[in-house]
Amino acid sequence: MPSLRRKATPNQRDTREHILGVARDLFALHGYAGVGMRVVAERTGLSKSALFHHFPTKLSLYGAVLCRILEKLEERSRVDLEDDPMAQLKAWAGGVIDMLAEDRQSAPLLLRALFEEEALEPADERYGNELMATCIGRAHELLRRGMDAGRFHRVPPAQTIQSAIGMIVFHFASGDFGNGMMGESIFAPEQVDRRKEHVLLVLEQLLRVDG
Amino acid sequence: MPSLRRKATPNQRDTREHILGVARDLFALHGYAGVGMRVVAERTGLSKSALFHHFPTKLSLYGAVLCRILEKLEERSRVDLEDDPMAQLKAWAGGVIDMLAEDRQSAPLLLRALFEEEALEPADERYGNELMATCIGRAHELLRRGMDAGRFHRVPPAQTIQSAIGMIVFHFASGDFGNGMMGESIFAPEQVDRRKEHVLLVLEQLLRVDG
DNA sequence: GTCTATAGTCTGATAGAC
């Protein structure tokens, strides 16, 4: 009966997952330098040494947390190239919004990773950049196709993508400031829907060619 | 000749200014927990104790840095209520963009302050919140007037402000990611102009009532 | 106002037993 709840002697994978979840929450709230391995160990219920057994350095733990998030982002930003450009845009932005709304720690962590010049281990750095490039590349491609087909106004794609990311990531990283602005939790389901609606409206107004 | 370059025995104000500048750069790059008072002292050319004489705690130094930035932001976000709503919008967004572009450390510091739950000293917390509220309040007021006058479409003001802040602050905090996206430094003067143009275009497309 | 010296705590990381 392998699918029964296992409680004792969790295997290596489960322990890793557990550590990653705890570390993600802490890094999101306090930043890389603000989190000590002691606290991570306490919250996971492990000793520090056991923790260092799973992740040989603090930086490797941080890198693993970031890559995990970027993998999800890459996965959720996929678009169907058969769709018309506006549907692709909705799929891209909608996917990213859903992902950031489901894991509330993702947006602050992503933002931090951008300006925190905390160089990751080279392998994580390469892998992370690759995932990010794929995600951004999809947006570039979808905008290019829309403009070439005459369905989108010709606006600078890089500017537009920066705006889209800003509108989306900032909002879901804005914490109490955002809660105060919106009058309720930015992660409340209906608030997430309203945010999606608004971001798509902004992009539509900018891009849509009136026919 | 009081205006000659004084080198020896700088007065208290100059020393404070010097410390604030050094600390701002460091906090922007490494976050609150990532900066030690030892490093701040080294970079300012003071001893640690001399530094603690000017700022009794690390938190008070951090608070002073943040408040300084918020003061500038408040100052630059002023609008002339006699102007028509679209001109007010341009003044508001343009002022904020200019400010963040002039002090490149401001945008990352502001973002950090939002989700870093690093409670400031109560006095700084209150003062900072007040400055921020003034700045945001101006945007709210300007949108309300524009809508009431029938010059702006009726879109949710809170959503619109979140989008404006996101488009502006994220861009100027995006560091190397942004540089890569734009193909040159996001702080190059002509890049700043292009960003301003784009953000205002987005807001115009969203808000402007065609006549 | 600035210094040297230091207190006491916390850091990331390791050694070696079980």
Next chain:
DNA sequence: GTCTATCAGACTATAGAC
């Protein structure tokens, strides 16, 4: 794989001389 015990160094902050 997990533990206890420990390392050298960095941390914020203070005391007291000049």
